[in-house]
Amino acid sequence: MSKRPLILVTNDDGITAPGIRALISVMNTIGDVVVVAPDSPQSGMGHAITVNATLYLEKVDIDGKQLEYSCSGTPADCIKLAVREILERKPDICVSGINHGSNSSINVIYSGTMSAALEAGIEGIPAIGFSLLDYNWNANFEHCKPFVETITKQVLEHGLSDGVVLNVNLPNLEKDKIKGVKVCRQAKANWVEEFDKRTNPMGRDYYWLAGKFVNMDNGEDTDEWALANGYVSVVPVQFDLTAHHAIQKLNTWKLN
């Protein structure tokens, strides 16, 4: 048995995406890597799981360097299958990404990348989702690598509190333009959808989801502020969704 950490790698852009290839190359310098990732892009899947369909898992060899499986399911499915069907022991860390595009602020809710990290967290595995603020398939991930390495090593060294995973976003800037890493809270922001309504050749209307991201939060402790000001943002994220602060007030209602 190797003493190197066992690292589970996944993403939501699909197993051949340049972002996961960059992530794998960094992880190979840190530990023993097993990749279980979707066979096709899964963006916007949120925390979907496959309950009413079959799941396929296929051993693939993409660059001959590590054990890799492509999966017909969602990012959350990949984690479940990796833990139950593939890995012989619980991995020391799970990393997801590098996503092609932002998962900052409210995007965490819609993110397949972060859903995989949360699923790993639910399994008790320290987990990080990484995203680069560049939606291009041919985005350059080189400048991300030193940050990915440092943050991963820090998580391996310190561990993460029970119920907490990290959401890391990297600005799309050259390496020497990035000012450093900031621990942040999720900014209050949302998408204002502007559906693009069209008519198909059969005369039936359909819609494309479009929209504009609106940040309503100028706090300098937010991920949006950090990213806009040249920092890598690190937000600790939890899957206990209870709004504990609201419980006291609800107890004054006439619910019975």
Place this chain on the structure above:
Amino acid sequence: MSKRPLILVTNDDGITAPGIRALISVMNTIGDVVVVAPDSPQSGMGHAITVNATLYLEKVDIDGKQLEYSCSGTPADCIKLAVREILERKPDICVSGINHGSNSSINVIYSGTMSAALEAGIEGIPAIGFSLLDYNWNANFEHCKPFVETITKQVLEHGLSDGVVLNVNLPNLEKDKIKGVKVCRQAKANWVEEFDKRTNPMGRDYYWLAGKFVNMDNGEDTDEWALANGYVSVVPVQFDLTAHHAIQKLNTWKLN
């Protein structure tokens, strides 16, 4: 213009499910109802949105009593389309469900029912997800109705704090066996998956997701405790996922 509240109704089991029909019948006693719900079951969709496919919306008449649209997308898509393309003003409340099956504790993460409620919350609409602990299509929802009515009216009267929606689960008990309503926190629980591995007629292996729900939290302030002891559980849920308590510790790490 009616002075009655405008109520947006959706679900994740599909527009013809008995659960949403029960919910609509209660809402018709409270206000003016518009239904925008998926045209087919979407269970386990988490907070998925449709970003790479077209969306269809069709006006349907199921019982002639209210305006209804079936949508080809996810529960979150339904809310976005309702707000941007269908409703002339922001609804006074959004209710989602009644789900055929539990969305208590960690199930909130995988729940399409709650994803619709969260999406409405992100839009600034007071929102509630309702679920009955009975997975049967022919579940009896009659005993749910008085609780659904009371909780909905309380939300209309008091409003909800910014960023908070309610996750309501109802035990599968006769009306006079239900002890009342309890405001709770999300129990710490998870699913231990046991994939059912099979081989298809072409000789290829595939998996069905199966699994056992494991509650690791005996707290009497949890939704699992309330439900197991005959109460309706009400958990306030938030979409700011920041683990604020973890920030201080992360700031001691060597991230720069």
